[in-house]
Amino acid sequence: MRVNRRAAIAGSVLALGGFVAGLTPAQAAGEPAEVRASDGTTSYYLTFKKNTNTNSTLRLIKQRVTEQGTSRVTLAQYRAGSGHTTNECEKNKGWLPNGTYTIGKYHTQYDGSVIKGYAFSLNDKTCKNGVTKRTELFIHSKMKKDGTSQWTGDNNYKSEGCIKLKPADIKDLYKQAKKVGFPKTLKVS
Template sequence: MSALGLRTRLAPLAVATALVGGLVATTTATAPEAHAAGGSYYLYFKKNTSNPINSKLYLMKSVANAKDKVVAKYRAGSGNGSQNECALSRGWLPGTNTKNGKYKIEFHRTNFDGIINGYVIKLSDKKCSKGTKRTELFVHSEMKPNGRQGTIESERWDGTRDYYSNGCIKLKPADIKNLFAKAKRYGWPKTLYVVK
């Protein structure tokens, strides 16, 4: 086969590879873009390195061959202000990219009764960058097990300082209720991604 014939056959393959490569780059980009299969929903937590309690939690819809869509966006905090993801009960949620920041959503409840109460989304355990295992990770707020505001501090939202947590992701009560309503309407996410 001549060099010209070989180039003629390989050129379409190179173009197709470039197109597929471009598509892959688009569907694996960060912030908040594709992280899930077409048509599904996921949560996306964007850490704010200058102020961890002013981070963002997104409910996202993946869209095949296009940029994913933001369905809802909420202010969220994680940790007590520490950016040490290995600090138990203090540091923010481990993960800085889509590989080490991927969590399985284990369950969601509106009447949880435990260390935290009410509306909760339970996340899988995660090892931080130094290997420390972080457990009891949730997306939650401050409320009573029935979802109402209580009289004790841990069951009552008082304002900005309540975005601090023991390493979970924390939303104000109205926002977590809105997230639950949207997830029920559109489809519950099975995954949460954490990036900074």
């Protein structure tokens, strides 16, 4: 009788999609990046730290919040670029405005008019002047739709205002992001 009872309990756990194991409904469905447990919360997000248009840093961060405090660990780090100028209010030229973004879909075969291949969509953002709205924002690379590199050198880090990585780096970022459930937040500073 105990065997049947254990089987029933195991079946209930599976039917609950992982709730008993501390997973959120989204995680049970294989989706984003936040785990809550009685001893704290773990979440994942991206950061973009501006330095120059061709030499800034994109990081994948693991954050753990417990009663003892908050810890952050960099899981992956990449050289990245953004824009042709540091004026965030200049459409299609300025670097990405500071702030928090929602990462939409993670594409592997995007086929836009300018952006192709691996591309992660970002929400629109009004720049610091409070008027100019920046649209069609992505984290992307210089490649063909099938992911073939078209990278020719460090000047390719410049973009029309998005965040740009080398083809090998954006592919690795996709792989690392997939491991943690595809983070949905980007913090730019």
